[in-house]
Amino acid sequence: DRDHRQLGVVAAAGAGATWTGPACHPWAGGQTGDGWAAQGNILAGPQVIDAVRDAWLGGTALPFPDRLLAALRAGDQAGGDRRGRQSAGLLVVERGGGYGGTSDVLVDLRVDDHADPVTELGRLLALHTLLFGRPDPATLLDLTGAVATEVGGLLAALGLPVDPDRPEEALFAWAGMENLEERLVPGRIDPVVLDHLRKAVPQVPAPRAAADPLATT
Template identity: 40%
Template sequence: MTFSVVARDPTTGELGIAVSSCILAVGRAVPSARPGVGVVAVQARSRRGLGGRLLSGLAEGAAPADLVRRAAHAAEDADRQIAVLDASGRIAADTGQGSFPVSGHLVGDGWSVQGNMLASTEVLPAMAQALVAARGGLPDRLLAALTAGQDAGGDLRGRQSAALLVVSGDPATDEDDGVRMDLRVDDSGDPVAQLRMLRNLQRAYDERDYEMLALFAPEGARDLYAAAAASGRGDREAARTALEAMRTRPGWSAWLAAMAGDSRLSAVSRLLD
């Protein structure tokens, strides 16, 4: 019913998972991750609490292979499918004998792909090949694999939801929760494409790509990003026009005044002086 990819970035140490399925809100059910500990995929007919238990096992120092072996021998988990990746890159996966056909998993160096009730036997090899060939950061590589799986047929039943979760390879602290990306598409006719769009939007926020945000941010904030984009390219008149449009909305004029000292807006807000 689900196909997923888990992987570790050998350069940054980040750990992540991308998953898609023809169920509602797969991001609630399949992926689990803990910064500095590991990431787990729990799918097919796995018990809902298994992900947390596997992460706790990793935190206690157990090897992924040992955790997977224990789950494989548990009678109540005969229909489960799991993948376990720890912070050092050790990986193990297993597909229970009772899992839905077409089912299976492939394991490589610091990664695995797994799926059940797949449209064809080509889904998992396509995902593995795309993951290994992809360039860029871990989120982009995970999405490349997920996209390849969908293009090869994905879930036999169709499409509904997808999720992308990436965490730091270092433990969380009071200053940093370690979550690098947590995006979910709970109900969509093309969830993998929607997830890619959200990843691009997240990149725009992270990199302050105001030109893109002026087009794709929520409607109420687009004028603000349009002003920032225009100011960045030296078009003071366009920036002033966008800000004036914002000031006509109830409450926005006071908000702009309050944000005048913010380094992200000071250059823009001075256009209204």
């Protein structure tokens, strides 16, 4: 059934390849470049693939999964599937990239039935990155001084027993419950973990100002 099928192949080096069978429902087509291939059928028009291409080529500064999502989002915003929206998916593999290095699946997310699937896929990717991403060594903070004091205070506010001289023990216990263990580094703290910890502590509302006893109505 090759006349009814589409296929995209990304080469290990050099340009990819794309095939669109002549019996695919219009608009149908694809484009390729160095290290990428994009194709689709029953699309709003060729501008959809143009948008995917432009977003991909312009997204070199993004992490790889986010770059793919940006390209998908651009195609969606350019009209996407002319029948409407329903599903979206993202699969990224990297040797040893899975949880704890135990698999090669870095990202595997699906939205099967949603009114705005690409936006929902973005929400899931952000959550996946929080829980399974690994810290950037350049941004790590030493768990000493004011940082250690703040971390210990936040953990104590959450009801965890904290040794003021060793807040790392309580931090690792809390992070394990929050599924953030991939971001733990002995003696240091990932700013992403610190931000999540800050947000986990309930904010105490500021006391309301007392009414002016001389005010009259």
